[in-house]
Amino acid sequence: MVARQKQAVKDEQTRENQKRYLAEKAEHDRQWRTEYDAYLASPEWARRRAAVLEREGYLCEGCRKQRATQVHHTHYRSVRDELLFELHALCRDCHERITERNGQGVKFL
Numbered sequence: 001m002v003a004r005q006k007q008a009v010k011d012e013q014t015r016e017n018q019k020r021y022l023a024e025k026a027e028h029d030r031q032w033r034t035e036y037d038a039y040l041a042s043p044e045w046a047r048r049r050a051a052v053l054e055r056e057g058y059l060c061e062g063c064r065k066q067r068a069t070q071v072h073h074t075h076y077r078s079v080r081d082e083l084l085f086e087l088h089a090l091c092r093d094c095h096e097r098i099t100e101r102n103g104q105g106v107k108f109l
C-alpha cells in the first residue's frame with residue numbers, strides 16, 4: 001500500500017473514532033441529564049433545596065437583595081450526595097448570570 005493510501009485509511013479511522021466518541025458522549029450526556037432531572041424531582045432534592053433556602057432566609061447569596069427562589073450547584077461531582085455548603089440560594093437573575101458564565105444550561109426549579 002502506498003503512503004497516500006495508508007494515510008487515507010488512517011484518516012478514515014480517525015473520522016470513525018471521532019464519530020463514535022461524539023455519539024457516545026451525546027448518549028452519556030442524555031443519560032446524565034435524565035438522571036439529574038429525576039433527582040431534581042425527588043423528595044431528597046426537595047429537602048436539600050428547602051434546607052439551603054431556609055439557611056439563607058430566602059435571601060439571594062449572589063446579590064443579597066432579591067428573594068432566593070432557586071438553588072445552585074457549585075459543581076456536579078456530588079449530585080445526590082451534596083453537602084449543603086456546595087449549594088447556594090439564588091434569585092433567578094443571579095442564577096441565570098452564574099449559569100451563563102459557567103456555560104451551563106439553566107434549569108429553573
Ligand SMILES: [Zn+2]
Binds near residue numbers: 061062065066091092
Ligand atoms: Zn440575586
